[in-house]
Amino acid sequence: MLAIGTLSRKTGTKVQTIRYYEQIGLMNEAGRTSGGQRRYYEKDLDRLAFIRHSRQLGFSLDSIRELLDLSDNPAQSCAEADSIARRQLRQVEQRIKRLQALKKELKRMVAECDGESVAECKVLEVLRDHSECLTNHDEIGA
Amino acid sequence: MLAIGTLSRKTGTKVQTIRYYEQIGLMNEAGRTSGGQRRYYEKDLDRLAFIRHSRQLGFSLDSIRELLDLSDNPAQSCAEADSIARRQLRQVEQRIKRLQALKKELKRMVAECDGESVAECKVLEVLRDHSECLTNHDEIGA
DNA sequence: CCTTTATCTAAAGTCACTGTAGCTTATCAA
DNA sequence: TTGATAAGCTACAGTGACTTTAGATAAAGG
Numbered sequence: 170m171l172a173i174g175t176l177s178r179k180t181g182t183k184v185q186t187i188r189y190y191e192q193i194g195l196m197n198e199a200g201r202t203s204g205g206q207r208r209y210y211e212k213d214l215d216r217l218a219f220i221r222h223s224r225q226l227g228f229s230l231d232s233i234r235e236l237l238d239l240s241d242n243p244a245q246s247c248a249e250a251d252s253i254a255r256r257q258l259r260q261v262e263q264r265i266k267r268l269q270a271l272k273k274e275l276k277r278m279v280a281e282c283d284g285e286s287v288a289e290c291k292v293l294e295v296l297r298d299h300s301e302c303l304t305n306h307d308e309i310g311a
Numbered sequence: 312m313l314a315i316g317t318l319s320r321k322t323g324t325k326v327q328t329i330r331y332y333e334q335i336g337l338m339n340e341a342g343r344t345s346g347g348q349r350r351y352y353e354k355d356l357d358r359l360a361f362i363r364h365s366r367q368l369g370f371s372l373d374s375i376r377e378l379l380d381l382s383d384n385p386a387q388s389c390a391e392a393d394s395i396a397r398r399q400l401r402q403v404e405q406r407i408k409r410l411q412a413l414k415k416e417l418k419r420m421v422a423e424c425d426g427e428s429v430a431e432c433k434v435l436e437v438l439r440d441h442s443e444c445l446t447n448h449d450e451i452g453a
Numbered sequence: 454c455c456t457t458t459a460t461c462t463a464a465a466g467t468c469a470c471t472g473t474a475g476c477t478t479a480t481c482a483a
Numbered sequence: 484t485t486g487a488t489a490a491g492c493t494a495c496a497g498t499g500a501c502t503t504t505a506g507a508t509a510a511a512g513g
Contacts, residue, residue, distance in 0.1 A: 185470080202479085205478075206491055218439070222438050240439070242429065243430040244429065247424060247427055250435055251421060257417055258418060261413050271368055272403045272407065282389060282393045285388075287384065287388070288385040289389075290381075290389035292378075292393055292395075293381065293382050293392055296361050296378065296382075297360070297382070330462095347462095349460085366500090
């Protein structure tokens, strides 16, 4: 029987985060000691590791919920899991594209700045006037 | 005198977002009509455009606050604005790096999946076992 | 005057946690 | 057995940057 702190250490997850996962139903409700402390089995550790690894790969908690459901029913086809992963891949690729456009623009901004007074600062000028931009960067958020 | 909806249309910002910016002190408190509706000048439109363009480039509202302060005092040196932009550039570059590592891992995951049953699904297998990963992807968050 | 559109406030919801306050329980040495 | 310390508990607020909702009021055009 593992205490919550052990799971925390073994998976690099904050204790509060584990409790949070239980609260939103991503982790099962843990058994308790007579004093009310949570105790876990190895399978809970595995599940938490799965969650954390998926988070590290950028999956949303909703996607992870789907993946866990699939993982719990090994008879099904793998297509669903595959499509979730592909969707995630597409999202990552889009974000990279967008960030690369931002990077280009920011580079140009700081390259053109020659440390003069704010009055003729290129950085501020570019921010003031979108029409000076070379790239499109329409959507907000990474 | 411009209504809030006009600012909204001209800058592609939701009306609520403009009110939110006022609430957190990023936009000045607008003048009001006798009936209590906000009315704006051209300079408010410029300020909002500056904010939105900065957001599109990924600057945080805190950074934007600094940039606006600088912009309001044109006598200062431009060094501060430059350093904020450089910091932003570094952040963007880091995010790109991290996302590229994720992309590699996700690509490998979906490439190895051959559509068999969940039981031998490569995607789920990789998520289950971190040690199968080729790349390090330790930190969560983009 | 009436209808439609725009605007108002206040508060709650989003995502995925993180932090805090004020307790109680478990563990180990003395 | 005692007492210190570490670990755990609940409940709630806070983060960033908004978005959504509900219910009411104002402005504009015909």
